[in-house]
Amino acid sequence: FARLKAGLSRSTAKLTDAIGSVFLKRKLDDAALEELEEMLIGADLGVAAAGRIVEGFRRTKFGREVTDEEVKTALADEIAAILAPVARPLTIHAGHAPHVVLVVGVNGTGKTTTIAKLAEQYRAQGLKVWMVAGDTFRAAAVEQLQIWGERTGAHVVAPAKMGADAAGLAFDGLKGAKEAGIDVLLVDTAGRLHNKTALMEELRKVVRVLKRGDDAVPHTTLLVLDATTGQNAVSQVKVFKEMVDITGLVVTKLDGSAKGGVVVALAQEFGLPVHAVGVGEKAADMRPFEARDFARSLVG
Ligand code: GDP
Numbered sequence: 243f244a245r246l247k248a249g250l251s252r253s254t255a256k257l258t259d260a261i262g263s264v265f266l267k268r269k270l271d272d273a274a275l276e277e278l279e280e281m282l283i284g285a286d287l288g289v290a291a292a293g294r295i296v297e298g299f300r301r302t303k304f305g306r307e308v309t310d311e312e313v314k315t316a317l318a319d320e321i322a323a324i325l326a327p328v329a330r331p332l333t334i335h336a337g338h339a340p341h342v343v344l345v346v347g348v349n350g351t352g353k354t355t356t357i358a359k360l361a362e363q364y365r366a367q368g369l370k371v372w373m374v375a376g377d378t379f380r381a382a383a384v385e386q387l388q389i390w391g392e393r394t395g396a397h398v399v400a401p402a403k404m405g406a407d408a409a410g411l412a413f414d415g416l417k418g419a420k421e422a423g424i425d426v427l428l429v430d431t432a433g434r435l436h437n438k439t440a441l442m443e444e445l446r447k448v449v450r451v452l453k454r455g456d457d458a459v460p461h462t463t464l465l466v467l468d469a470t471t472g473q474n475a476v477s478q479v480k481v482f483k484e485m486v487d488i489t490g491l492v493v494t495k496l497d498g499s500a501k502g503g504v505v506v507a508l509a510q511e512f513g514l515p516v517h518a519v520g521v522g523e524k525a526a527d528m529r530p531f532e533a534r535d536f537a538r539s540l541v542g
């Protein structure tokens with residue numbers, strides 16, 4: 243957690259300074275609460291979560307003199323209460339043979355890296371993992387997944403040529419994985435958000451065609467979000483929820499982010515499980531999402 247803490251400490255430094263200037267030896271009155279709300283919104287927690295937190299302060303501490311430490315503790319508690327219901331590790335059912343995880347998200351958010359991290363994690367648990375290079379129009383994406391395949395030892399199902407049908411590739415991957423007795427099938431997808439309609443059609447087709455192979459798949463549809471994009475991450479959830487049935491989130495780049503607060507906004511607005519967080523570029527750089535630790539790190 244050292245890295246996560248180091249990363250969050252950047253957003254934290256701001257929050258901590260702000261808390262200091264707002265509350266040090268001050269009465270928790272309307273003006274102070276308003277400043278607190280603005281500070282939380284500025285730290286990307288979103289209007290709804292900021293409002294909820296400030297209401298909590300109003301109920302329990304209004305009109306009292308509060309110390310810096312008291313505010314921090316109460317703030318961490320309020321944030322942890324918002325995060326706790328969404329902090330849920332991803333459960334893989336080996337009985338699904340394979341458990342299919344469809345991974346979606348805008349290009350650059352860290353989809354491919356997240357797939358590699360999941361592959362590494364499940365292989366370390368002794369599970370057999372395959373990855374499908376479903377972003378068939380981006381040569382770099384396919385090559386990158388192949389490099390991760392070599393590093394993690396997970397087999398990569400790659401298109402025979404660029405531009406091959408992603409849905410067909412996913413279908414073949416599922417069929418092959420069933421025959422080979424694979425436990426987890428991780429399916430990469432395209433993320434060209436500049437053409438929303440085309441992307442929606444492509445993702446929906448992948449899901450439709452996978453279901454022809456097995457009606458129960460995908461068992462999990464993960465949306466990968468880059469924490470450094472702040473409130474953009476919130477809009478991306480809205481867009482992708484319209485395209486496919488998102489079952490959970492992975493938030494990446496929390497090692498270098500000054501925007502860790504967006505995770506609170508996501509939890510408050512969507513209530514989708516946050517299965518894991520990315521804290522670096524290597525296959526080992528993924529952590530389970532822990533509400534209390536995260537809240538504490540955010541507040542500093
Ligand atoms: P994709 O286009 O969504 O598949 O994104 P990639 O997996 O290719 O990642 C885009 C860039 O973000 C790459 O340079 C990754 O190394 C980097 N990246 C991904 N996850 C993380 C993370 O958790 N932390 C950091 N610092 N970089 C990350």
